[in-house]
Amino acid sequence: MVQVTLRVNGKEAELDLPGRALLIHALRDHLRLTGSHIGCDTSQCGACTVHVDGKAIKSCAMLAAEADGCEVTTIEGLGSDAALHPMQEAFRQHHGLQCGYCTPGMIMLALDMVARHGQLDEPTVREELDGNLCRCTGYQNIVSAILAGADAMAHV
Amino acid sequence: MYAFDYLRPDRIEDASALLAEHPEASLLAGGQTMLPVLRARLAAPSHVISLGGIAALKGVTLADERLVIGAAQTHAQVASDPQVLALLPSVAALAGGIGDVQVRHRGTIGGSVANNDPAACYPAALLALGARIITTQRVIEADAFFTGMFATALKAGEIITAVSFPRCDRAHYEKFRNPASRFALVGVCVASLPEGSRIAVTGAGFGVFRWHAGEACLDAGGTGNDLADVPLDADCFTGDLHGSADYRMHMTRIIAARAFAALGR
Numbered sequence: 378m379v380q381v382t383l384r385v386n387g388k389e390a391e392l393d394l395p396g397r398a399l400l401i402h403a404l405r406d407h408l409r410l411t412g413s414h415i416g417c418d419t420s421q422c423g424a425c426t427v428h429v430d431g432k433a434i435k436s437c438a439m440l441a442a443e444a445d446g447c448e449v450t451t452i453e454g455l456g457s458d459a460a461l462h463p464m465q466e467a468f469r470q471h472h473g474l475q476c477g478y479c480t481p482g483m484i485m486l487a488l489d490m491v492a493r494h495g496q497l498d499e500p501t502v503r504e505e506l507d508g509n510l511c512r513c514t515g516y517q518n519i520v521s522a523i524l525a526g527a528d529a530m531a532h533v
Numbered sequence: 534m535y536a537f538d539y540l541r542p543d544r545i546e547d548a549s550a551l552l553a554e555h556p557e558a559s560l561l562a563g564g565q566t567m568l569p570v571l572r573a574r575l576a577a578p579s580h581v582i583s584l585g586g587i588a589a590l591k592g593v594t595l596a597d598e599r600l601v602i603g604a605a606q607t608h609a610q611v612a613s614d615p616q617v618l619a620l621l622p623s624v625a626a627l628a629g630g631i632g633d634v635q636v637r638h639r640g641t642i643g644g645s646v647a648n649n650d651p652a653a654c655y656p657a658a659l660l661a662l663g664a665r666i667i668t669t670q671r672v673i674e675a676d677a678f679f680t681g682m683f684a685t686a687l688k689a690g691e692i693i694t695a696v697s698f699p700r701c702d703r704a705h706y707e708k709f710r711n712p713a714s715r716f717a718l719v720g721v722c723v724a725s726l727p728e729g730s731r732i733a734v735t736g737a738g739f740g741v742f743r744w745h746a747g748e749a750c751l752d753a754g755g756t757g758n759d760l761a762d763v764p765l766d767a768d769c770f771t772g773d774l775h776g777s778a779d780y781r782m783h784m785t786r787i788i789a790a791r792a793f794a795a796l797g798r
């Protein structure tokens with residue numbers, strides 16, 4: 378077992394985990410943060426995307442132990458039921474989801490794009506959506522939502 | 534995933550000692566290959582030795598006119614590193630085109646080079662640019678390093694600490710992406726070095742290789758279009774569900790011509 382200390386959505390968490398525990402399992406099974414999803418076993422779908430020290434990563438492809446001492450942000454760390462984060466609100470407004478399975482990963486990736494580029498344009502969004510798959514929307518509305526969300530974030 | 538013990542040394546010497554102590558152990562860098570492999574139970578190491586805590590494997594330095602990139606530099610770090618962008622723009626661009634945003638945040642140059650996936654990007658640049666792989670035991674020329682599919686000259690217990698490149702602004706890596714996996718269906722790196730042209734091909738078969746006849750064509754004053762008639766060694770190419778060997782040979786010429794056209798652009 379390994380002792381893993383994380384700061385998840387601003388709260389300290391101390392976990393005693395097997396060495397092989399993945400970050401996604403630490404979040405979902407041990408901290409009951411089930412917003413991040415598992416959509417594949419090939420590290421290709423991005424449904425498990427969370428931020429570790431501010432960077433979007435696939436939490437199915439990172440051992441929990443590797444995140445020891447790190448700051449982790451999941452979809453649960455954004456906004457609240459009463460006031461959605463501007464990026465969440467943009468997904469709602471632009472119908473950027475259907476079943477919603479891919480959405481937490483899409484939003485965490487979108488926030489990473491905003492953090493790196495600030496203002497976004499459509500080619501950048503399409504190129505950087507590369508690691509996130511959606512089986513429902515056909516992406517068009519996800520792209521619109523991310524552009525609108527980035528815009529809204531620039532104006533708050 | 535099979536169970537293993539997780540170890541996290543903070544010095545290279547400690548990682549080497551742990552490897553020597555546990556012959557069934559595996560190193561872990563960014564995990565972007567390792568974790569899918571472990572999850573699929575394709576490997577069952579007794580111990581996983583993380584390189585993530587070793588500061589000495591990080592960073593980029595300029596030494597004797599060569600750019601030395603630490604093994605633990607992530608693809609995202611290499612893509613945005615000011616020194617790499619200035620002195621080795623083709624390598625920065627290559628790193629920025631590996632996988633996707635999330636993979637680039639974790640995957641490292643050392644892991645990619647050690648893994649030598651037959652469709653990986655970095656091996657093409659290392660081979661075309663005449664890079665050197667620096668390990669805990671020696672320095673290995675790229676020409677002697679990539680020995681076959683997922684095979685390298687690394688010995689048991691040997692750890693890559695850095696990769697050193699000559700500075701070069703006349704090189705370009707052109708990748709013809711497999712749209713599903715984002716790996717190279719064919720990728721070609723063309724470099725124009727003081728000693729002549731070098732062309733390395735990845736994704737086409739069992740592992741990265743140099744196209745010597747293509748290099749001779751360029752050195753004789755040929756251009757990308759002339760490469761269309763230069764022979765390729767059919768033994769270097771394989772077919773799979775993504776494309777036949779013939780298709781890959783055809784694409785190699787086209788992608789090489791594109792890479793050549795982009796030189797010095």
Ligand SMILES: Cc1cc2nc3c(=O)[nH]c(=O)nc-3n(C[C@H](O)[C@H](O)[C@H](O)COP(=O)(O)OP(=O)(O)OC[C@H]3O[C@@H](n4cnc5c(N)ncnc54)[C@H](O)[C@@H]3O)c2cc1C
Pocket residue numbers: 419420421559560561562563564565566567568569584604630631632633636639640641642643644645647648650652653654655691692693694714715716717
């Ligand atoms: C969705 C997806 C898309 C990808 N697309 C591409 C692509 O387009 N092009 C591309 O080139 N790659 C691609 N990759 C692979 C990616 O680049 C990996 O990061 C890389 O192959 C391995 O690097 P790593 O740091 O993650 O190594 P790890 O997965 O941690 O390790 C890989 C292997 O190298 C060994 N190793 C690691 N570090 C060292 C060291 N310093 N010394 C000795 N041995 C070491 C490990 O023991 C292991 O056997 C993709 C991966 C994914 C998941």
Ligand code: FES
Pocket residue numbers: 414415416417418419420421422423424425426435436437438
């Ligand atoms: S579950 Fe992580 S990429 Fe699919």
Ligand code: FES
Pocket residue numbers: 473474475476477478479480510511512513514
């Ligand atoms: S909304 Fe269903 S997978 Fe994207």
